[in-house]
Amino acid sequence: DAKTTQPNSMESNEEEPVHLPCNHSTISGTDYIHWYRQLPSQGPEYVIHGLTSNVNNRMASLAIAEDRKSSTLILHRATLRDAAVYYCIPTLGEDSNYQLIWGAGTKLIIKP
Amino acid sequence: NAGVTQTPKFQVLKTGQSMTLQCAQDMNHNSMYWYRQDPGMGLRLIYYSASEGTTDKGEVPNGYNVSRLNKREFSLRLESAAPSQTSVYFCASSEATYQGSNYGYTFGSGTRLTVV
Numbered sequence: 634d635a636k637t638t639q640p641n642s643m644e645s646n647e648e649e650p651v652h653l654p655c656n657h658s659t660i661s662g663t664d665y666i667h668w669y670r671q672l673p674s675q676g677p678e679y680v681i682h683g684l685t686s687n688v689n690n691r692m693a694s695l696a697i698a699e700d701r702k703s704s705t706l707i708l709h710r711a712t713l714r715d716a717a718v719y720y721c722i723p724t725l726g727e728d729s730n731y732q733l734i735w736g737a738g739t740k741l742i743i744k745p
Numbered sequence: 746n747a748g749v750t751q752t753p754k755f756q757v758l759k760t761g762q763s764m765t766l767q768c769a770q771d772m773n774h775n776s777m778y779w780y781r782q783d784p785g786m787g788l789r790l791i792y793y794s795a796s797e798g799t800t801d802k803g804e805v806p807n808g809y810n811v812s813r814l815n816k817r818e819f820s821l822r823l824e825s826a827a828p829s830q831t832s833v834y835f836c837a838s839s840e841a842t843y844q845g846s847n848y849g850y851t852f853g854s855g856t857r858l859t860v861v
Contacts, residue, residue: 667849669850675854675855676749676835676837676853676854676855677788677835677837677852678852679849679850679851682849720787733788733790735780735787735788735789736787737785737787738787
């Protein structure tokens with residue numbers, strides 16, 4: 634199974650961009666990279682996912698390295714509401730019904 | 746648009762008691778999942794149901810049973826609760842496919858269970 638490495642925590646100032654790194658050097662060719670976040674006392678919330686190309690949506694951008702061994706979640710302008718634990722998750726392939734394997738994530742602290 | 750609804754939100758059980766956690770989704774998703782999350786940890790998969798009528802064990806199935814009642818509902822049962830099952834339980838659903846595409850999961854707000 635693919636394993637991920639993320640910083641335990643990161644701090645950023647409000648209204649500045651945030652780059653959250655993730656290393657997934659053992660990812661297989663068919664594993665998608667998902668990002669979720671979990672606000673305090675809430676269930677996880679889908680943020681973005683991708684396979685090979687960089688992806689953008691209204692919440693964030695996902696930059697995937699060409700060798701797919703790492704990726705970076707980019708919050709373009711962080712707000713206090715973005716304070717959460719961010720999880721980088723490779724999905725297991727189609728034989729495993731696209732199960733998600735969760736690590737401990739990165740706790741993002743936003744300073745006003 | 747409710748998404749994934751879990752009941753109850755909070756529960757305290759005595760050791761040895763049984764209970765069923767309920768989960769329902771209104772997005773017509775095929776796949777549903779039960780996770781537990783212990784303090785400071787990521788989620789761990791208990792059971793999942795790839796489609797109506799099927800269930801499979803996840804990473805930590807011992808002490809739990811599940812029922813996929815229909816496409817909308819997926820329940821988790823603790824037959825004899827133990828203090829080690831004190832945790833936050835999340836239900837999720839997704840429109841998983843087997844053609845190489847991939848979708849996000851939608852989670853419920855969780856059930857906070859304490860076993861004393």
